[in-house]
Amino acid sequence: MAVIELSVNGKKISKEVSDNTLLSDFLRDKLSLTGTHVGCDTSQCGACVVHMDGNSIKSCTTLVADCNGSEITTIEGIAKNGKMHSMQEAFKKHHGLQCGFCTPGMVMSAIDLLQKNKNPSEQEIRDWLEGNICRCTGYQGIVAAVKDAASKM
Amino acid sequence: MKNFNFKSASNTKEASKLASGRATFLAGGMSILPAMKLRLAAYTHLINIKKIKSLSGIKVSSKSIRIGAATTHAAVAASKEVGKSIPSLAILADGIGDPQVRNRGTIGGSIANNDPAADYPSACLALKATIHTNKRKIAADKFFKGMFETDLKKGELIESVEFEVPEKSAYAKFPNPASRYALVGVFVAKQKDGVRVAVTGAASSVFRSKELESVLLNNFSPSAVDKATVSDKGLNSDIHASAEYRAHIIKSMARKAVSSC
Numbered sequence: 001m002a003v004i005e006l007s008v009n010g011k012k013i014s015k016e017v018s019d020n021t022l023l024s025d026f027l028r029d030k031l032s033l034t035g036t037h038v039g040c041d042t043s044q045c046g047a048c049v050v051h052m053d054g055n056s057i058k059s060c061t062t063l064v065a066d067c068n069g070s071e072i073t074t075i076e077g078i079a080k081n082g083k084m085h086s087m088q089e090a091f092k093k094h095h096g097l098q099c100g101f102c103t104p105g106m107v108m109s110a111i112d113l114l115q116k117n118k119n120p121s122e123q124e125i126r127d128w129l130e131g132n133i134c135r136c137t138g139y140q141g142i143v144a145a146v147k148d149a150a151s152k153m
Numbered sequence: 154m155k156n157f158n159f160k161s162a163s164n165t166k167e168a169s170k171l172a173s174g175r176a177t178f179l180a181g182g183m184s185i186l187p188a189m190k191l192r193l194a195a196y197t198h199l200i201n202i203k204k205i206k207s208l209s210g211i212k213v214s215s216k217s218i219r220i221g222a223a224t225t226h227a228a229v230a231a232s233k234e235v236g237k238s239i240p241s242l243a244i245l246a247d248g249i250g251d252p253q254v255r256n257r258g259t260i261g262g263s264i265a266n267n268d269p270a271a272d273y274p275s276a277c278l279a280l281k282a283t284i285h286t287n288k289r290k291i292a293a294d295k296f297f298k299g300m301f302e303t304d305l306k307k308g309e310l311i312e313s314v315e316f317e318v319p320e321k322s323a324y325a326k327f328p329n330p331a332s333r334y335a336l337v338g339v340f341v342a343k344q345k346d347g348v349r350v351a352v353t354g355a356a357s358s359v360f361r362s363k364e365l366e367s368v369l370l371n372n373f374s375p376s377a378v379d380k381a382t383v384s385d386k387g388l389n390s391d392i393h394a395s396a397e398y399r400a401h402i403i404k405s406m407a408r409k410a411v412s413s414c
Contacts (some may be wrong), residue, residue: 002159019159042187043254044332047331055227055256055293061186061256065159066179112252130333131251 006067008033009077023059023067024048027074035075035104040135046132049105050074056112058131075104078111087111087149098136098146106132110146114153122147154190159281161201165208165287165310170310171200177201180223180225184266186402208261208312213238216318222311232254239280241322241340245272248326250333261311264296267303267358269389270334273314274359275304276324278351279340280316287312300357319344325409326354327391327402334352336394340404341365341414343373350407355388355399365407 003019005014008031015030027033027050034136039045041060048060050091051073075151090096105111113120117153120128125146134142159179162168168178176198179185188194202208208223213234220229229235232248249255249272251262263273264284276282277293284291287310296304304310322342326399329336335354339362342349351367383403388396 020154020156023155028324041190043183046251046253049253056253057256058253059184061201063159063182063186066182066203068161109252128252133252 002065004064004068006064006069007071009073015152018065019065021064023050023052023064025064027059027072030101033045033076036115037101037104039101043131044133045102046105046109046129047102049108049132051108051112054115055108073108074107085111085119086152087114087145090145090149090152091142094141094145096132096137096141096150101134102134105141107136110142110149113146114150118153119150120146154186155192155195157269158198159197159202160198164205165202168200168202168205168310169287169308169337170298171198174198174201176397178265178310180259180262181254183254183258184262184268188250200308202261209277211235217315218242219313219315220260220319221313223259224261226255226258226260226263227252229260238318239316241324242276242280242316245276245324245326245340247318247323248272248328248360260314264314265303265311267297267299267301268334269300269357269359270329270336270338270354271359272324272326272335272338272353275340275351275353276316276360277314279342279349280322281342281344281349282317282355283315284311285313285315286310292360296352297359302358304339316367317344323410323412323413325406325413328405337399337402337406338405339365339410341369341407341410343369343414348373352403355403357387357389362403362407365403369411373411373414375408375412378404378411381407 003016028034037047039047043058043061050059177196179199199293209221212219226246226249236243265304282293319342324340326335337355338353340351348369350362353359364381368377385396385400388399391398
């Protein structure tokens with residue numbers, strides 16, 4: 001057990017956790033931020049993607065102990081003043097989701113892509129989303145959403 | 154995942170000292186954490202080495218590139234210096250796993266784990282890498298011992314990996330369509346004094362293909378690859394591919410790599 005201090009969606013948090021606590025479980029069980037999903041639990045599906053110090057990571061394969069002093073952003077932290085993030089707007093507009101299970105990870109991963117590549121090609125979008133699996137949409141709407149968001153962000 | 158003690162080391166001496174008993178080093182955790190969750194591995198202590206400053210970063214000279222053990226794949230892929238000096242290495246790093254794995258996974262972790270389908274071990278063999286540890290220097294040819302096995306001793310920590318700059322080189326990977334791990338990956342490098350061809354994904358551990366090296370030494374061209382006989386002896390046969398198919402893919406990846414040199 002150790003006391004971990006980190007910032008989650010801009011809020012300073014200090015909590016005692018056991019050393020084997022995963023970031024995904026910490027967010028969901030200790031902070032009730034259940035927008036971060038756990039699908040495969042083995043870093044394949046990407047439903048658990050969050051940002052750590054600005055980079056997208058898989059929270060199911062990250063120890064909270066390893067996040068001491070870090071800034072974490074989850075899907076709950078991207079809307080501002082009740083207004084959806086442009087990426088969320090674009091997913092809604094282009095039907096980039098059906099059941100919604102993969103969506104938080106998709107959105108967080110796609111935002112990281114646009115941070116690093118402002119105007120990605122369709123192929124670059126598909127390559128980037130390799131670590132995010134969607135089992136309903138067939139990806140067409142997702143790719144269209146990321147393209148549209150790129151023109152607005 | 155069974156519980157363990159997590160400790161951050163601030164220098165390599167401390168890391169080495171902490172690594173007693175059933176302890177291991179933790180860098181990105183992209184292999185070790187899934188292995189621990191699946192109960193394939195269990196440790197009493199994980200020693201975090203990411204806070205050790207000397208283990209991160211890339212140093213380039215005219216003859217070699219030296220990459221700190223805790224440098225992420227994303228940092229290697231994005232390095233302009235690596236892209237200029239050994240572009241194949243940057244391309245390889247950019248093709249490991251997915252972006253989130255590349256943001257966390259490290260070169261030291263990859264080679265210490267020596268997964269039979271990992272990408273970096275092939276670059277180490279083909280680019281005559283030297284693995285610098287806190288105890289000694291190990292030539293890549295002596296480092297990779299077998300499936301998930303290396304020459305590292307208990308408490309020995311990789312500090313950096315130094316690659317020789319070749320005349321030309323390329324990496325071609327045939328990824329498993331589901332896992333994206335290399336079903337077969339071939340790294341080809343032409344040095345002043347020879348040619349090296351390293352194959353990953355095809356057998357229980359990375360290996361050099363003497364057959365391909367000898368035909369390419371005479372004639373470094375894609376057509377020369379066709380003259381080589383690549384045996385399927387000792388190659389993996391599993392639900393993804395038979396040994397015979399893997400032997401075939403080794404040649405086609407070698408051809409592809411040589412053409413893009």
